[in-house]
Amino acid sequence: LWRATWITALAATSYVAYSIYEESNPSKQQPQSAALPNGAPKKNLVILGSGWGAVSVLKDVDTTQFNVVVVSPRNYFLFTPLLPSAPTGTVSLKSIVEPIRSIARRCAGEVLYFEAEATDVDPVKKTVTIKGTNAVSQDLNYDYLVFAVGAKPNTFGIPGVYENACFLKEIPDAEQVRNRLLNNIEKAANLPKDDPERKRLLNFVVVGGGPTGVEFAAELQDFVDQDLKKWYPKTAVDIKVSLVEAMPNILNMFNKKLIQYTQDVFAETKIDLKLQTAVKKVDSKVITAQIKEADGTVRTEEIPYGVLVWATGNGGRDVTIKLANKLDLTKQTFANRGLLIDEQYLKVLGDASDSIFAIGDCTLSRKFPPTAQVAHQEGEYLATLLNNLSKIDSLKWELTQTENAEAKANILSKIDRLSNFQPFVYNHQGALAYVGSDRAIADLSWGNWSKMSLSGSFTFLFWKSAMLNMGLSFRSRCLVALDWFKTSVFGRDASNNN
Ligand code: FAD
Numbered sequence: 294l295w296r297a298t299w300i301t302a303l304a305a306t307s308y309v310a311y312s313i314y315e316e317s318n319p320s321k322q323q324p325q326s327a328a329l330p331n332g333a334p335k336k337n338l339v340i341l342g343s344g345w346g347a348v349s350v351l352k353d354v355d356t357t358q359f360n361v362v363v364v365s366p367r368n369y370f371l372f373t374p375l376l377p378s379a380p381t382g383t384v385s386l387k388s389i390v391e392p393i394r395s396i397a398r399r400c401a402g403e404v405l406y407f408e409a410e411a412t413d414v415d416p417v418k419k420t421v422t423i424k425g426t427n428a429v430s431q432d433l434n435y436d437y438l439v440f441a442v443g444a445k446p447n448t449f450g451i452p453g454v455y456e457n458a459c460f461l462k463e464i465p466d467a468e469q470v471r472n473r474l475l476n477n478i479e480k481a482a483n484l485p486k487d488d489p490e491r492k493r494l495l496n497f498v499v500v501g502g503g504p505t506g507v508e509f510a511a512e513l514q515d516f517v518d519q520d521l522k523k524w525y526p527k528t529a530v531d532i533k534v535s536l537v538e539a540m541p542n543i544l545n546m547f548n549k550k551l552i553q554y555t556q557d558v559f560a561e562t563k564i565d566l567k568l569q570t571a572v573k574k575v576d577s578k579v580i581t582a583q584i585k586e587a588d589g590t591v592r593t594e595e596i597p598y599g600v601l602v603w604a605t606g607n608g609g610r611d612v613t614i615k616l617a618n619k620l621d622l623t624k625q626t627f628a629n630r631g632l633l634i635d636e637q638y639l640k641v642l643g644d645a646s647d648s649i650f651a652i653g654d655c656t657l658s659r660k661f662p663p664t665a666q667v668a669h670q671e672g673e674y675l676a677t678l679l680n681n682l683s684k685i686d687s688l689k690w691e692l693t694q695t696e697n698a699e700a701k702a703n704i705l706s707k708i709d710r711l712s713n714f715q716p717f718v719y720n721h722q723g724a725l726a727y728v729g730s731d732r733a734i735a736d737l738s739w740g741n742w743s744k745m746s747l748s749g750s751f752t753f754l755f756w757k758s759a760m761l762n763m764g765l766s767f768r769s770r771c772l773v774a775l776d777w778f779k780t781s782v783f784g785r786d787a788s789n790n791n
């Protein structure tokens with residue numbers, strides 16, 4: 294037994310030491326070049342984005358076979374599943390990001406990165422126009438383009454949302470939500486108990502009963518119950534967290550039992566769940582919503598609010614819509630939301646050159662939901678496809694260099710074999726969500742043959758281990774685990790010093 298313990302401890306220590314060494318010491322990279330070792334011209338691979346889809350391609354594509362350029366206005370990868378935990382300080386923002394430079398430096402071939410936004414794609418000339426943070430624009434040529442720019446928050450054009458609400462998609466959003474929450478609490482603490490302005494300031498409303506809204510409302514109520522009530526005993530008792538959802542249910546993608554479980558947890562923790570309540574207008578202090586009653590009648594209600602967090606799903610980014618309109622496909626079936634793709638090979642439909650691929654939230658798909666799980670698997674698949682395409686391109690070049698019939702036949706048969714791509718198959722592993730007071734729900738599946746629904750405190754532990762397992766690096770896993778430990782021992786920090 295002792296020997297087994299020693300061997301396990303040694304193996305674990307070596308793994309930790311190796312992971313730390315490997316992550317902090319990038320090895321030498323093969324520089325970018327005009328040609329591959331066999332003389333074939335090296336193709337330019339431009340990847341737009343630094344999120345789930347883009348990073349997944351970058352990690353698996355053979356960067357020695359392409360001249361790879363990554364373009365993104367954000368020079369880091371963001372681990373979105375833990376973003377709802379960030380505004381309340383359960384985890385620190387630095388723990389859920391991974392610099393794109395460190396991901397790029399760990400690739401075998403040199404990867405160039407531009408901190409810039411893609412503003413336009415010309416699918417005929419095969420160029421992308423990018424605008425840097427210094428506002429200077431330039432064009433990049435591509436042979437293959439990976440379009441993985443994600444989505445922006447959808448407001449459905451509801452008046453006043455952009456001007457008054459906070460979103461929960463990016464790091465600055467989380468900072469803004471935290472600032473507004475803590476500013477309001479301090480302001481309210483200075484007002485008399487019966488002042489209606491105090492009540493308004495302490496009314497925190499989350500709109501959208503999808504997983505983002507549910508997880509954030511749960512985290513916020515935890516913050517109130519577990520921390521703010523200690524540090525602001527007189528003020529925090531008057532904080533009200535509401536979740537507003539237009540449909541009769543929250544979390545529509547989950548099993549009915551789990552939806553009911555979540556609603557029960559919300560009732561127990563005093564989150565005010567407003568179902569069948571569709572927000573129609575927002576101004577700086579009041580939300581106007583239409584409520585559908587059980588008898589089918591509709592009435593209008595005004596909800597005064599202090600902080601509004603808007604989480605009603607995804608809309609297309611400007612560059613995506615611009616490209617979609619050039620390809621003239623979205624106009625026919627969908628109203629300006631994303632790119633239509635061939636779901637088997639992830640190619641953008643309508644691109645005559647067959648060189649633009651799109652993955653993740655910027656695509657419109659009837660089959661795949663807009664989740665990290667999908668974007669990640671699409672990225673892995675696309676990397677393999679691109680590696681194959683690079684081999685085919687290289688063989689095609691070799692074909693032009695030989696006159697020997699036998700060599701030609703040999704090359705052609707290799708090309709034939711490589712051209713036989715397997716289509717993308719999405720392997721849904723289930724959905725997880727944190728629902729508050731150390732409880733979570735999980736709809737798990739193993740292919741088509743087994744499904745399981747779990748809820749409760751044990752599921753929360755499972756959720757935590759899944760979060761660590763999904764983490765991009767050993768560093769970020771350690772930081773997140775440390776944050777959870779700090780939160781459980783010292784509580785969350787309530788200072789407004791971002
Ligand atoms: P993103 O990850 O959003 O990446 C897009 C990238 O493109 C970013 O780097 C962005 O800066 C960059 N970009 C933007 N505009 C441009 C431009 N013009 N040019 C170049 N680059 C650009 N999914 C799950 O499966 N499980 C979860 O638990 C989960 N939790 C979530 C929690 C929250 C709060 C949110 C908002 C989403 C969550 N999701 C979850 C969904 C998941 O985050 C998305 O489906 C996933 O991020 C999509 O990956 P993507 O690569 O398409 O886009």
Ligand code: NAI
Nearest residue numbers: 501502503504505506538539571572604605606663725726
């Ligand atoms: P969503 O699209 O899943 O849910 C948005 C909700 O807002 C819907 O229920 C909709 O009915 C509601 N809504 C729309 N307009 C409204 C209005 N005017 N008034 C009131 N309610 C309104 O959006 P969400 O939560 O942002 O998620 C986006 C994607 O990210 C989804 O695919 C989701 O699965 C994924 N995600 C997954 C997570 C997880 O697995 N734990 C966590 C967060 C996001």
